Amino acid sequence: MTDQLKYLSRQVVTGRINRRHFLGRAGALGLTAAAATTMMNSAVMAAGPQKGGTIRVGLQGGSTTSSLDPALSSNQTDWTVSRMWGETLVELTDDGGLEGRVAESYEASADAKTWTFRVRQGITFSNGQDVTAADVAETLDRHAGEESQSGAHGILRDIKDVRTDGRDVIIELNTANADLPYLLSDFHLVIQPGGGKSAPDAAIGTGPYILKDVDMGVRFVAEKNPNYWGELGNAETLEILVINDNTARVAALQSGQVDMIDRVPPRTAGLVARAPNVNVRSTSGPGHYVFIAHLDTEPFSNRDVMMALKYGINRQEMVDKILFGYGSVGNDSPVNGYYPFATEFEQREYDPDKAAFHWKQSGYDGPIVLETSDNSFPGAPDAAALFQQSAQAAGINLQVKRQPNDGYWTEVWNKRPFCTSFWAGRPTQDQVYTTTYLSTADWNDTRFKNEQFDQLLLAARAELDSAKRTQMYADMGTLLRDEGGLICPMFNDFVDATNDKLAGWADGVKGLPLMNSYAPMRMWVTN
Amino acid sequence: MSLLIKLLAQRIALGLVLLFMVSVLIFAGTMILPGDVAQSILGQSATPEALANMRRDLGLNDPPLQRYFSWLGGFLQGDLGTALTSGQDIAESLGKRLGNTLFLAFWAAIISVPLAITLGLIAVRYRERWPDKMISAVTLASISVPEFLIAYIAIFFVSVRLRWAPSVTTIHDGMSLGEKLHTISLPVAVLTLVVLAHMMRMTRAAILNVMQSAYIETAELKGLRMFNIIWKHAFPNSVAPIVNVVMLNMAYLVVGVVVIEVVFTYPGMGQYLVDHVSKRDIPVVQACGLIFAAVYIGLNMIADIVSILANPRLRHPK
Numbered sequence: 001m002t003d004q005l006k007y008l009s010r011q012v013v014t015g016r017i018n019r020r021h022f023l024g025r026a027g028a029l030g031l032t033a034a035a036a037t038t039m040m041n042s043a044v045m046a047a048g049p050q051k052g053g054t055i056r057v058g059l060q061g062g063s064t065t066s067s068l069d070p071a072l073s074s075n076q077t078d079w080t081v082s083r084m085w086g087e088t089l090v091e092l093t094d095d096g097g098l099e100g101r102v103a104e105s106y107e108a109s110a111d112a113k114t115w116t117f118r119v120r121q122g123i124t125f126s127n128g129q130d131v132t133a134a135d136v137a138e139t140l141d142r143h144a145g146e147e148s149q150s151g152a153h154g155i156l157r158d159i160k161d162v163r164t165d166g167r168d169v170i171i172e173l174n175t176a177n178a179d180l181p182y183l184l185s186d187f188h189l190v191i192q193p194g195g196g197k198s199a200p201d202a203a204i205g206t207g208p209y210i211l212k213d214v215d216m217g218v219r220f221v222a223e224k225n226p227n228y229w230g231e232l233g234n235a236e237t238l239e240i241l242v243i244n245d246n247t248a249r250v251a252a253l254q255s256g257q258v259d260m261i262d263r264v265p266p267r268t269a270g271l272v273a274r275a276p277n278v279n280v281r282s283t284s285g286p287g288h289y290v291f292i293a294h295l296d297t298e299p300f301s302n303r304d305v306m307m308a309l310k311y312g313i314n315r316q317e318m319v320d321k322i323l324f325g326y327g328s329v330g331n332d333s334p335v336n337g338y339y340p341f342a343t344e345f346e347q348r349e350y351d352p353d354k355a356a357f358h359w360k361q362s363g364y365d366g367p368i369v370l371e372t373s374d375n376s377f378p379g380a381p382d383a384a385a386l387f388q389q390s391a392q393a394a395g396i397n398l399q400v401k402r403q404p405n406d407g408y409w410t411e412v413w414n415k416r417p418f419c420t421s422f423w424a425g426r427p428t429q430d431q432v433y434t435t436t437y438l439s440t441a442d443w444n445d446t447r448f449k450n451e452q453f454d455q456l457l458l459a460a461r462a463e464l465d466s467a468k469r470t471q472m473y474a475d476m477g478t479l480l481r482d483e484g485g486l487i488c489p490m491f492n493d494f495v496d497a498t499n500d501k502l503a504g505w506a507d508g509v510k511g512l513p514l515m516n517s518y519a520p521m522r523m524w525v526t527n
Numbered sequence: 528m529s530l531l532i533k534l535l536a537q538r539i540a541l542g543l544v545l546l547f548m549v550s551v552l553i554f555a556g557t558m559i560l561p562g563d564v565a566q567s568i569l570g571q572s573a574t575p576e577a578l579a580n581m582r583r584d585l586g587l588n589d590p591p592l593q594r595y596f597s598w599l600g601g602f603l604q605g606d607l608g609t610a611l612t613s614g615q616d617i618a619e620s621l622g623k624r625l626g627n628t629l630f631l632a633f634w635a636a637i638i639s640v641p642l643a644i645t646l647g648l649i650a651v652r653y654r655e656r657w658p659d660k661m662i663s664a665v666t667l668a669s670i671s672v673p674e675f676l677i678a679y680i681a682i683f684f685v686s687v688r689l690r691w692a693p694s695v696t697t698i699h700d701g702m703s704l705g706e707k708l709h710t711i712s713l714p715v716a717v718l719t720l721v722v723l724a725h726m727m728r729m730t731r732a733a734i735l736n737v738m739q740s741a742y743i744e745t746a747e748l749k750g751l752r753m754f755n756i757i758w759k760h761a762f763p764n765s766v767a768p769i770v771n772v773v774m775l776n777m778a779y780l781v782v783g784v785v786v787i788e789v790v791f792t793y794p795g796m797g798q799y800l801v802d803h804v805s806k807r808d809i810p811v812v813q814a815c816g817l818i819f820a821a822v823y824i825g826l827n828m829i830a831d832i833v834s835i836l837a838n839p840r841l842r843h844p845k
Contacts (some may be wrong), residue, residue, distance in 0.1 A: 065610065216615075218699075
């Protein structure tokens with residue numbers, strides 16, 4: 001019975017069943033309402049943070065080829081490590097707002113073209129140096145410079161000038177951008193002494209921990225930074241082990257060798273959750289699994305072909321069979337309720353009749369070739385097969401062509417006319433659209449070129465009035481949903497897991513997996 | 528004696544030629560792989576400018592032939608170069624990984640080789656009786672199951688259920704020898720199971736072959752104990768094929784354990800190589816490939832030399 005109750009209370013926490021439902025089910029198991037409520041709350045809350053101890057974390061993504069240079073950060077291990085030793089100017093709050101880190105405060109000019117960030121007073125780097133405005137300016141310069149290889153290079157392209165004035169860093173933009181602070185919360189933009197120009201991978205920053213032992217792609221050990229200014233960091237020591245094999249990572253948690261892991265495969269998450277000492281944590285996010293077609297290539301330039309495909313896909317079936325319920329249905333837009341200024345659209349459903357109608361209307365009856373590989377998203381070939389089945393019911397001849405994992409992102413994605421892909425999402429709608437759906441975007445992987453959309457995007461970026469901005473984004477969403485080359489069947493949840501030695505998990509934290517990668521620093525070891 | 532030295536020199540020269548050919552093959556292989564280094568390092572979030580900058584910095588715009596020969600020149604002077612991806616010195620990071628791999632291979636060999644030979648001797652002693660049949664059945668079954676499956680089964684029962692040994696075998700310098708041995712106990716056990724059958728069967732077959740000889744019959748007629756006959760008379764005469772198989776399996780323990788390393792998260796050469804192959808880090812792949820080839824060729828050479836020394840007929844060819 002305890003297992004069942006534990007399962008139920010976890011369902012409440014992850015929002016899968018509501019409280020009333022829980023109480024009803026618990027009652028059926030012979031528990032009084034009061035006891036059940038206590039139990040449910042204890043699953044949600046715990047007695048305040050405790051300091052000390054060691055938290056061991058098993059993460060995927062790390063590789064011997066990685067670098068400690070935050071500019072080259074490209075996976076969960078990289079950015080979790082850089083968050084331990086360093087900080088960005090601003091960071092996302094749990095509900096997707098912003099708070100200052102290295103910056104104490106910030107403000108925009110009325111036209112949103114000039115931004116001033118004030119560097120926090122009295123904070124130091126782990127080498128003892130004071131943090132100055134010049135360090136911040138140099139950091140931005142390193143990432144934005146022409147020579148830069150930084151992953152944040154693209155988002156800083158619009159910066160015209162950075163200058164300092166005492167503790168202030170003043171950033172001038174070419175075009176107005178109301179979202180600049182969101183851009184600066186990017187995990188690449190860790191503030192380093194002298195901008196990290198002389199030693200980009202020295203791992204010296206203002207973070208809550210100091211790296212003690214580094215073996216790239218294998219193991220990282222960090223100890224609490226005694227001079228850290230903020231609240232983060234409960235455990236005395238953090239140990240990160242890179243465990244790329246899914247089964248090995250889950251086994252490491254089950255055998256008690258690590259306390260926390262990321263990316264539990266949805267297929268086995270239900271089984272993992274049954275273990276008495278393991279809590280599976282699911283967080284909905286902006287990541288989405290997609291089918292993308294090039295609108296400038298036959299037959300996808302034919303709007304009826306696109307509509308036939310959009311009606312010919314069974315989104316709910318994919319959430320059930322590919323994500324095993326750890327996700328939500330998509331609506332052919334890259335934006336879901338996760339984003340600020342998001343609006344709901346009518347859900348597009350699987351409708352073989354409408355699909356067949358559009359298919360006939362298009363006058364095209366050749367085969368449609370869909371290219372896929374397992375690393376475009378987990379289970380992509382299976383999803384492609386499901387799409388093939390559902391499209392067949394509408395008379396669409398969809399052929400699936402399997403491609404190797406190796407080189408998929410260079411040879412297939414953004415090159416071939418119709419393929420499976422994955423987007424991790426961005427903090428704001430503006431970034432999503434700018435990265436992928438603006439006519440001139442480097443990664444316009446659907447070749448979506450719409451003048452009206454571009455104009456709306458630039459206007460919304462400069463708009464400080466939220467109501468107007470919401471309306472603009474709604475209009476853009478409609479355009480993309482009806483005219484775009486994006487078929488988005490599902491948004492995936494992040495599925496992480498912790499053991500019962502740890503407390504302090506917060507649900508629904510926005511950003512990256514594992515509480516925006518702060519779980520190792522925010523959770524604590526219980527005695 | 529001079530004949531022997533000449534023979535050795537020939538073997539070594541042949542090995543070096545082979546190594547050179549292997550380096551050409553590896554280089555050609557890495558050129559055929561789809562995708563390029565810069566894109567693989569920067570991932571999906573690379574802008575065209577960042578890509579161009581990285582390609583220039585890494586010297587990827589030079590013709591392949593020039594890159595190959597400048598690398599080979601460095602290698603001959605003992606300079607393995609720096610990794611394209613992380614900028615680290617290859618000799619240093621590779622040395623540590625090679626040490627780990629040899630550590631695991633050493634302990635697996637220390638257990639599996641004597642065990643395999645002893646089991647082979649026992650199987651001959653009790654030929655066609657139940658100990659022989661049981662040894663063969665168990666070792667053949669363990670070699671027939673894919674190694675990752677044995678590894679997962681071992682993890683499930685020994686680590687997750689019984690919690691006797693760790694499933695993540697990340698060893699580091701802060702550990703004592705005892706801790707390290709406990710940490711690697713599961714991969715060592717699995718590797719032993721994987722290589723046991725091959726060596727055991729070869730020992731059994733080679734000795735059985737010798738057992739037909741007239742001098743064995745003489746020894747039997749002298750009234751020697753069966754085990755003494757096998758150990759003192761049959762085994763030395765069948766050592767050549769056994770050493771060959773043992774060396775092959777030891778080479779496997781060094782170069783072929785990628786899957787085991789991934790499943791047990793062991794920081795050895797295999798994982799190091801795979802990481803760099805997926806990032807097209809050609810200098811590292813070349814260096815790893817050459818070291819693997821050298822290990823293979825070297826161990827086979829030792830096997831040849833041991834066979835020559837063990838057999839007077841080979842020592843004095845006509």
